[in-house]
Amino acid sequence: MRNLFRMSALCISLAAGVAQAAEYLVRFDSIGQEQERFISNNGGTLTLVSREGVLFKWVTNHEKASEVANWEPSVRYVQPNFTIRLLQNPSLEANREAIANALAFMDPMDMGDIFGETPADNPDIPPAPGRASGADPMLTDDWGIQSIGTPTTWTRNAGKGIIVAVTDSGVDYTHEDLVANMWRNTKEIPDNGIDDDKNGYVDDIVGWDFAMDDNKPYDMTVDFFSLIFGGGNPGHGTHVSGVIGATKDNGKGVAGVAPNAQIMGCRFITEKGSGTTESAIKAIDYAVANGAKVINASWGGEKGDEDDTALIESIQRAEKAGVIFVAAAGNGRNGVGYDNDNDPKPSIPATLNLPNIVSVAAIDVNDGLGAFSNFGNRTVRLGAPGVKILSTVPGDRYQDTVIDIPFLGMTAHWDGTSMASPHVAGAFATAWSDNPTFTYQQIIDLVLKNTKPIAALNGKTVTGGRLELRQLR
Numbered sequence: 001m002r003n004l005f006r007m008s009a010l011c012i013s014l015a016a017g018v019a020q021a022a023e024y025l026v027r028f029d030s031i032g033q034e035q036e037r038f039i040s041n042n043g044g045t046l047t048l049v050s051r052e053g054v055l056f057k058w059v060t061n062h063e064k065a066s067e068v069a070n071w072e073p074s075v076r077y078v079q080p081n082f083t084i085r086l087l088q089n090p091s092l093e094a095n096r097e098a099i100a101n102a103l104a105f106m107d108p109m110d111m112g113d114i115f116g117e118t119p120a121d122n123p124d125i126p127p128a129p130g131r132a133s134g135a136d137p138m139l140t141d142d143w144g145i146q147s148i149g150t151p152t153t154w155t156r157n158a159g160k161g162i163i164v165a166v167t168d169s170g171v172d173y174t175h176e177d178l179v180a181n182m183w184r185n186t187k188e189i190p191d192n193g194i195d196d197d198k199n200g201y202v203d204d205i206v207g208w209d210f211a212m213d214d215n216k217p218y219d220m221t222v223d224f225f226s227l228i229f230g231g232g233n234p235g236h237g238t239h240v241s242g243v244i245g246a247t248k249d250n251g252k253g254v255a256g257v258a259p260n261a262q263i264m265g266c267r268f269i270t271e272k273g274s275g276t277t278e279s280a281i282k283a284i285d286y287a288v289a290n291g292a293k294v295i296n297a298s299w300g301g302e303k304g305d306e307d308d309t310a311l312i313e314s315i316q317r318a319e320k321a322g323v324i325f326v327a328a329a330g331n332g333r334n335g336v337g338y339d340n341d342n343d344p345k346p347s348i349p350a351t352l353n354l355p356n357i358v359s360v361a362a363i364d365v366n367d368g369l370g371a372f373s374n375f376g377n378r379t380v381r382l383g384a385p386g387v388k389i390l391s392t393v394p395g396d397r398y399q400d401t402v403i404d405i406p407f408l409g410m411t412a413h414w415d416g417t418s419m420a421s422p423h424v425a426g427a428f429a430t431a432w433s434d435n436p437t438f439t440y441q442q443i444i445d446l447v448l449k450n451t452k453p454i455a456a457l458n459g460k461t462v463t464g465g466r467l468e469l470r471q472l473r
């Protein structure tokens with residue numbers, strides 16, 4: 001095992017080529033004096049990433065990194081601190097360049113009126129509000145929630161007591177349809193500057209921002225120009241959160257698959273759509289340590305030459321703790337089309353061969369496979385709604401359409417396996433609140449056993465079916 005890791009570490013040096021300082025992750029056998037000895041031998045500083053994984057971040061150059069991987073006795077492996085990206089919205093990306101070209105001829109002041117105000121970043125975390133009532137006015141427009149039979153589970157307090165961690169671009173924890181369902185860290189006293197529960201994070205009330213290292217995992221939103229020219233997909237994590245657990249019967253908006261689940265905000269991806277192995281691991285470890293039973297991962301990408309061993313080990317730690325890891329299958333590598341088979345071309349983390357990972361393809365309102373959606377007869381387990389999905393976005397808004405510019409003839413919907421994955425995460429929360437004594441494997445089996453076979457997924461997923469909640473108990 002040790003040699004294998006060293007081989008892979010050696011590959012870094014061959015691939016990197018130049019003596020630039022870069023961030024590496026160093027895995028030791030144990031926490032202790034090894035780290036002090038390591039610094040005195042090799043210089044620099046080690047920043048703790050995972051106590052349980054005995055992982056540290058170390059800034060050095062590639063020659064030094066590969067040397068250490070080969071000769072330091074206490075080092076199990078060294079790997080790059082990889083960049084991890086949000087899955088791109090295929091509908092938005094298809095239009096981005098054309099919109100950018102069109103906008104180049106327009107006055108930004110005019111566009112502000114068209115696209116409205118941008119919510120300010122990091123608002124105060126409001127206390128949980130009292131119980132509201134009233135029908136959810138947009139629920140009938142929410143085809144995804146309706147088609148899989150979600151309302152049949154709602155009489156049973158779907159998701160009650162189950163924490164679902166949204167590892168993503170953040171969440172608008174002030175949103176009128178999410179604020180009541182945010183996870184609340186009851187062991188932490190708000191705003192006293194003290195880590196009351198001693199979990200390593202000061203004043204973490206609804207989660208943590210692992211990208212910026214603060215206690216406000218807000219889904220930072222940018223103006224329309226920055227969105228088009230800067231990349232990323234702000235609002236992504238808030239949209240995902242609404243699919244999982246928007247509040248039901250509060251007289252506002254929509255309702256999630258598991259509207260009694262608690263949403264834990266684990267922001268590790270910036271508004272430009274970018275995170276790191278380090279921030280992902282911290283988010284996953286935090287979710288597991290603070291009671292999440294389900295983690296949603298609508299991010300990742302094509303497998304590179306080198307394994308992200310540190311990320312794999314963090315998902316293995318989640319497995320040991322009995323936590324389900326739901327992963328979007330991916331949105332195509334070669335442009336929109338059907339050459340998106342995860343079996344020969346793995347998507348990470350979706351295709352990792354770990355028993356707690358459930359990978360999800362996207363289907364449309366007609367039970368067709370989304371044109372962009374990855375699939376995999378051996379590696380993708382099921383499909384779920386992921387084309388033109390209506391859900392919450394920052395600023396008390398609701399969208400199934402990211403941008404709609406009629407006079408330019410351009411429309412981009414909320415499309416993606418990113419939207420399919422949280423439907424399944426919500427279903428696991430419901431299954432678990434119905435069956436609190438089940439193991440994670442029993443919960444996965446229950447949901448997969450109840451999928452509805454559809455032609456578009458026959459031979460394209462392990463179950464050949466899409467998410468179906470009508471018989472789920």
Ligand SMILES: [Ca+2]
Nearest residue numbers: 195197199201
């Ligand atoms: Ca704390």
Ligand SMILES: [Ca+2]
Nearest residue numbers: 209216217218
């Ligand atoms: Ca923040």
Ligand SMILES: [Ca+2]
Nearest residue numbers: 136247252254
């Ligand atoms: Ca609602």
